[in-house]
Amino acid sequence: MALAKVKQSATQARLAGLTLPTSGWSEPARREALSRLTEMGLPDRRDEYWKFTRPDALTDAAAPHAAVLNADEAPIFDEIDRLRIVFVDGVFDPAVSDDLSQEGVTIERLAGISGSEIHWAKGLYGSLEARGQAPVQRPLAALNTAFATDGVVIRVTGTPSKPINLIYHHENESSDAILHHVIRVETGAVATILENGPAAARFNSCMEIDIADGGALHHVRAQGRDHERKTATHLFSRLGTESVFKSFTLTVNGVLTRNECVIELTGDDAVAHVAGACVGDGDFHHDDTVFITHDAVNCESRQVFKKVLRNGATGVFQGKILVQPGAQKTDGYQISQSLLLDDDSQFLAKPELEIYADDVACSHGSTSGAIDEEALFYLRSRGVPEDEATGLLTLAFLAEAVDEIEDETLADDMLARLQGWLARRR
Amino acid sequence: MLEIKNLHVELEEEDKKILKGVDLTVEPGKVHAIMGPNGSGKSTLSYVLSGRAGYEVTQGSAVMDGVDLLELEPEERAAAGLFLAFQYPVEIPGVGNMTFLRTAVNAQRKARGQDEMSAAEFLKVIRERAKSLKIDAEMLKRPVNVGFSGGEKKRNEILQMAMLEPRMCILDETDSGLDVDAMKLVADGVNALRDDGRGFLVITHYQRLLDHIxxxxxxxxxxGRIVKSGGPELALEVEHNGYSDILSEVA
Structure with missing residues (x-):
């Protein structure tokens, strides 16, 4: 079907401002991504998966303006011994980054790999993104693959002792950053990837994660607190036999955040957990769009998303579990919940299950509610002031998502951070 | 200490009068018991005193230590020294029992202009008080009342009371759902708190709790009214003859 005129011209307008990097091994993949993108066109309001979220600010030719927040707090993950890789408005900053060499892992900059010769990531770059384009189109991810200016290419071969921390600073009020990361976790290898920071006025990020048999990747991400930033992220993950992928995202503030997560369980006995907690106020808009495909036997997937919304904030959840024929003994679980702190806020949820195997256990639930009045009175009757009691109950609500983080230190760090943020909004 | 005068209360949602002129004075160091049949307004009285929403006071007053309780927010009443042991303690998933108690203790201290209790000091005190109520470390770590048995919930109420050291304690049907051993444990906890400066209002349906407290x-x-007052023998009379004799006598 030919693209609608309006979509075609919007896409061309955006592409006019972008240059496809033409040297190096990634070029063929980038060209393929570009042709995928021109075929699909950039998303607009009429697209099925963009009904609840206006993509305009993510697709406009010029990056929208976003004020820089000078956070008066210690950087997140600061107390954790980690390998830091810093990008400022999407540009790698070697001065504040650590040495990239670490036992058990090879880390390279995407922009630093030259030549069109053989590189292990050559067949992987853009391939999971391409697989993730059906049945639901993700044009912003194709745009990312084609035009990413930098990123990291990580190959985990052992068990690196420190987490790898991608840190994104935002300093320029009209920066437009496109980063693409590729991670390959080899057989039996285990690593933790941390991401944090507002990144840019507009940030398009894509992470492709390929986990071989028995491998494990833990991903913990904190997005915030610059409120005016516009962010679109994609996680594409493919899991081999008995492999594990666990991802948690904390989002605070932000007028537009769209986090897509596309997971394929291709090997038996694999486990994939994705979770998210977000807190937003006023014109905050946060969208989690998740698609998990079970294509192997005895796999487990789990989606836990919690949103605290107030003063007219909007939360969106579109989560799908697709169980392919033959994916017997699938254990799929999905829960999305919002805590609405006033009548103006809204939560739009579209949970979907599509099952083609007969011996599976899949459940999903979605709720929207106010603070539990009984619990609030109980706390107040013990002397806890109303706003403090509300804060305590709000944190408790979010804690169920934070609990999905396996590492206790990281989970505690996230909770402490949340507590501080909730307190400062009062 | 607690002075209730001619208290009239209606439900906010429906036009229903629950309390129709309650008069009651509890002196420091004394234990007052309120007994009565179901629907007589006992629990409503406890909720109105602690500040639960949904009730409208149409007449009368409730004053504690010279302070008009009805003008205060629930947390202010608590900081002023009022405590209600709930008939149905509320489960709060995600909030650890210990965190909850420490937040409450320190919120009250803050409201009274006192220094907050340090984590170490708090831990020492709570361990000691939890032990006498047979509340183990595991129960302190769990979310507030979540997965607690009926008895554990009531013991947890008494632990809160012991930690908050209120001036005026209201116990709303604390004996409901308790077996004899659990009731004794709870009663021992209450009795340990009895002193000359503290008042108690024990609401109960049955006399048996009053054997222990x-x-x-x-x-x-x-x-909706107090129809008869007397000494401990009045409770025994209820136990033997039920409420009907007394009610017909005052009718």
Whole structure:
């Protein structure tokens, strides 16, 4: 079907401002991504998966303006011994980054790999993104693959002792950053990837994660607190036999955040957990769009998303579990919940299950509610002031998502951070 | 200490009068018991005093230590020294029992202009008080009342009371759902808190709790009023003859 005129011209307008990097091994993949993108066109309001979220600010030719927040707090993950890789408005900053060499892992900059010769990531770059384009189109991810200016290419071969921390600073009020990361976790290898920071006025990020048999990747991400930033992220993950992928995202503030997560369980006995907690106020808009495909036997997937919304904030959840024929003994679980702190806020949820195997256990639930009045009175009757009691109950609500983080230190760090943020909004 | 005068209360949602002129004075160091049949307004009285939403006071007053309780927010009443042991303690998933108690203790101290209790000091005190109520470390770590048995919930209420050291304690049907051993444990906890400066209002349907927590004064409540007051023997009379004799006598 030919693209609608309006979509075609919007896409061309955006592409006019972008240059496809033409040297190096990634070029063929980038060209393929570009042709995928021109075929699909950039998303607009009429697209099925963009009904609840206006993509305009993510697709406009010029990056929208976003004020820089000078956070008066210690950087997140600061107390954790980690390998830091810093990008400022999407540009790698070697001065504040650590040495990239670490036992058990090879880390390279995407922009630093030259030549069109053989590189292990050559067949992987853009391939999971391409697989993730059906049945639901993700044009912003194709745009990312084609035009990413930098990123990291990580190959985990052992068990690196420190987490790898991608840190994104935002300093320029009209920066437009496109980063693409590729991670390959080899057989039996285990690593933790941390991401944090507002990144840019507009940030398009894509992470492709390929986990071989028995491998494990833990991903913990904190997005915030610059409120005016516009962010679109994609996680594409493919899991081999008995492999594990666990991802948690904390989002605070932000007028537009769209986090897509596309997971394929291709090997038996694999486990994939994705979770998210977000807190937003006023014109905050946060969208989690998740698609998990079970294509192997005895796999487990789990989606836990919690949103605290107030003063007219909007939360969106579109989560799908697709169980392919033959994916017997699938254990799929999905829960999305919002805590609405006033009548103006809204939560739009579209949970979907599509099952083609007969011996599976899949459940999903979605709720929207106010603070539990009984619990609030109980706390107040013990002397806890109303706003403090509300804060305590709000944190408790979010804690169920934070609990999905396996590492206790990281989970505690996230909770402490949340507590501080909730307190400062009062 | 607690002075209730001619208290009239209606439900906010529906046009229903629950309390129709309650008069009651609890002196420091005394234990007053309120007994009465179901629907007489006993629990409503406890909720109105602690500041639960949904009730409208149409007449009368409730004053504690010279302070008009009805003008205060629930947390202010607590900081002023009022405590209600709930008939149905509320489960709060995600909030650890210990965190909850420490937040409450320190919030009250802050409201009274006192220094917050340090984590170490708090831990020492709570361990000691939890032990006498047979509340183990595991129960302190768990979310507030979540997965607690009926008895554990009631013991947890008494632990909160012991930690908050209120001036005026209201126990709303604390004996409901308790077996004899659990009731004794709870009663021991309450008795340990009895002293000259503290008042108690024990609301109960049955006399048996009063075998363990010996009241100074017993009131019979019916249809939103206190219809008869007397000594501990009044509770025994209820036990032997039921409420109907007393009610027909005062009718």
């Amino acid at each position: 010996k009241p100074d004064v017993v009131h019979i409540m019916a249809d």
